[in-house]
Amino acid sequence: MGLEEVEGMNPLARKLQRLGRVSEEDVQHVLALPAIVKAVPTGHYLVREGRPATECCVLLSGFACRHKLAATGARQIVSFHLPGDLLDLQHLLLSVADHNVQTITEAVVAWVPMAAIRKLTAQSQAISDALWRDTLIDASIFREWVLNVGRRDAKTRIAHMLCEFAARCESAGLGSASAFELPMTQEQIADATGLTSVHVNRMLRALEADGAIARDRRHIRIADWQNMRSIADFDPAYLHAA
Amino acid sequence: MGLEEVEGMNPLARKLQRLGRVSEEDVQHVLALPAIVKAVPTGHYLVREGRPATECCVLLSGFACRHKLAATGARQIVSFHLPGDLLDLQHLLLSVADHNVQTITEAVVAWVPMAAIRKLTAQSQAISDALWRDTLIDASIFREWVLNVGRRDAKTRIAHMLCEFAARCESAGLGSASAFELPMTQEQIADATGLTSVHVNRMLRALEADGAIARDRRHIRIADWQNMRSIADFDPAYLHAA
DNA sequence: CGTGACGTTGAGAACACTCAAAAAAAGTGG
DNA sequence: CCACTTTTTTTGAGTGTTCTCAACGTCACG
Numbered sequence: 248m249g250l251e252e253v254e255g256m257n258p259l260a261r262k263l264q265r266l267g268r269v270s271e272e273d274v275q276h277v278l279a280l281p282a283i284v285k286a287v288p289t290g291h292y293l294v295r296e297g298r299p300a301t302e303c304c305v306l307l308s309g310f311a312c313r314h315k316l317a318a319t320g321a322r323q324i325v326s327f328h329l330p331g332d333l334l335d336l337q338h339l340l341l342s343v344a345d346h347n348v349q350t351i352t353e354a355v356v357a358w359v360p361m362a363a364i365r366k367l368t369a370q371s372q373a374i375s376d377a378l379w380r381d382t383l384i385d386a387s388i389f390r391e392w393v394l395n396v397g398r399r400d401a402k403t404r405i406a407h408m409l410c411e412f413a414a415r416c417e418s419a420g421l422g423s424a425s426a427f428e429l430p431m432t433q434e435q436i437a438d439a440t441g442l443t444s445v446h447v448n449r450m451l452r453a454l455e456a457d458g459a460i461a462r463d464r465r466h467i468r469i470a471d472w473q474n475m476r477s478i479a480d481f482d483p484a485y486l487h488a489a
Numbered sequence: 490m491g492l493e494e495v496e497g498m499n500p501l502a503r504k505l506q507r508l509g510r511v512s513e514e515d516v517q518h519v520l521a522l523p524a525i526v527k528a529v530p531t532g533h534y535l536v537r538e539g540r541p542a543t544e545c546c547v548l549l550s551g552f553a554c555r556h557k558l559a560a561t562g563a564r565q566i567v568s569f570h571l572p573g574d575l576l577d578l579q580h581l582l583l584s585v586a587d588h589n590v591q592t593i594t595e596a597v598v599a600w601v602p603m604a605a606i607r608k609l610t611a612q613s614q615a616i617s618d619a620l621w622r623d624t625l626i627d628a629s630i631f632r633e634w635v636l637n638v639g640r641r642d643a644k645t646r647i648a649h650m651l652c653e654f655a656a657r658c659e660s661a662g663l664g665s666a667s668a669f670e671l672p673m674t675q676e677q678i679a680d681a682t683g684l685t686s687v688h689v690n691r692m693l694r695a696l697e698a699d700g701a702i703a704r705d706r707r708h709i710r711i712a713d714w715q716n717m718r719s720i721a722d723f724d725p726a727y728l729h730a731a
Numbered sequence: 732c733g734t735g736a737c738g739t740t741g742a743g744a745a746c747a748c749t750c751a752a753a754a755a756a757a758g759t760g761g
Numbered sequence: 762c763c764a765c766t767t768t769t770t771t772t773g774a775g776t777g778t779t780c781t782c783a784a785c786g787t788c789a790c791g
Binding site: 734738740748753757760 | 763765766767768771773774775777779781783784788789791
Binding site: 317318321322325337339341376379383385396397480 | 539563565585618626636640729
């Protein structure tokens with residue numbers, strides 16, 4: 248089964264179109280890449296630190312996170328991933344993985360041989376640019392996370408993470424930024440923000456008490472987005488979405 | 490004055506050779522790029538957040554840092570840069586800067602028009618790969634910084650920063666990793682590690698008291714590198730230097 | 732209806748922060 | 762080269778945000 252046979256609007260095609268001036272023909276070339284599509288369960292490792300990668304994993308549905316471990320065993324999530332995301336473009340040019348990628352929900356992924364992608368990037372400047380641009384946007388998000396974890400207090404930090412997730416979901420066509428479902432546990436939010444799950448819990452309730460968000464289970468509503476932006480110190484410029 | 494006229498072994502040429510299979514001819518093409526070389530003082534801004542960038546800045550001598558500001562005014566340094574580093578390759582494909590770049594010492598920089606670089610990357614796959622690879626390594630370092638700031642305690646965090654800086658200096662040919670000069674103030678170390686300068690001072694003295702490092706002003710000696718690696722939780726794999 | 736994962740709450744401890752001030756070093760100008 | 766200023770480093774005392782440990786509640790699922 249190939250990428251072009253994925254049901255519904257292909258999230259990868261959508262993402263490519265967002266990334267730049269990629270022609271319809273180029274998108275077709277990408278979707279024609281040889282791929283093995285698989286359904287994987289929650290918690291499944293897609294990339295392992297220290298392992299060489301010869302295939303590129305595309306997330307077609309579900310959510311994933313990228314994480315690293317400290318010597319103490321503490322885990323730091325360095326990014327979350329949505330349908331359409333290319334999960335290891337790094338390995339197009341870096342031979343060994345420096346982090347793990349793991350699903351946080353059930354997911355459907357496509358495995359594409361690196362060699363096939365390299366061939367395509369050599370042929371099409373537009374595709375090469377789009378993929379490079381994608382890795383640059385990832386890097387921009389990492390920079391923002393360094394700031395988030397390094398210089399914001401717990402409440403702001405969590406609010407920022409929520410804003411970013413909401414904005415990215417909306418821009419990926421997964422629904423509205425003002426009402427969405429969180430796929431991650433509070434412990435995963437903790438690992439992403441450099442806090443403990445206990446403190447994440449307290450701060451989520453504090454955000455709720457402040458009226459910044461409304462919660463029902465994992466469902467989040469942001470009634471006043473301008474207010475939330477200000478509480479979260481969130482300026483979406485770093486997402487380079489436009 | 491062009492890049493090829495820089496005195497001594499050109500740090501950019503050295504870096505390109507480290508980045509991949511770039512032929513002597515390709516290196517010459519890079520050095521032949523039109524460039525305006527300038528000496529700039531300490532604290533000079535090379536890139537400003539929010540500004541579009543049409544030129545790429547190459548650091549030829551001296552040191553620089555990349556930083557972002559939180560709404561509270563707190564500053565987070567997200568990376569340090571050494572001679573040979575390309576300071577805004579991001580802007581090859583992202584039109585607006587999402588962070589600042591500022592010198593932390595006197596420096597000499599070369600300004601190269603983006604258009605000229607784009608032309609070169611379109612012509613040579615090897616150069617394009619080398620530059621893309623450089624941005625991917627930057628991203629890997631950002632990921633490590635998220636972990637460093639998010640999940641390591643203050644002493645480990647500072648030790649890690651020192652190890653990284655030492656390793657990068659050595660690999661850039663600026664001297665030995667076991668004895669080097671720090672170009673940054675303790676306040677800048679604080680901004681890079683998400684701490685206060687007061688606490689950085691205490692932790693540096695603690696590292697000294699532990700025998701992990703020896704200091705004289707900004708000069709650092711690491712007698713037992715294996716010990717320091719272990720204290721710092723430092724594994725250089727993420728630098729993808731090999 | 733049991734079991735395990737996830738979320739919630741409380742009490743006490745700790746790591747890092749704030750404020751403040753002095754000492755040392757590095758620039759600056761006469 | 763010395764007096765002066767500014768920046769950087771160092772030290773102390775008290776505070777607070779976040780952590781740790783521990784327990785209990787709740788929900789999903791078999």
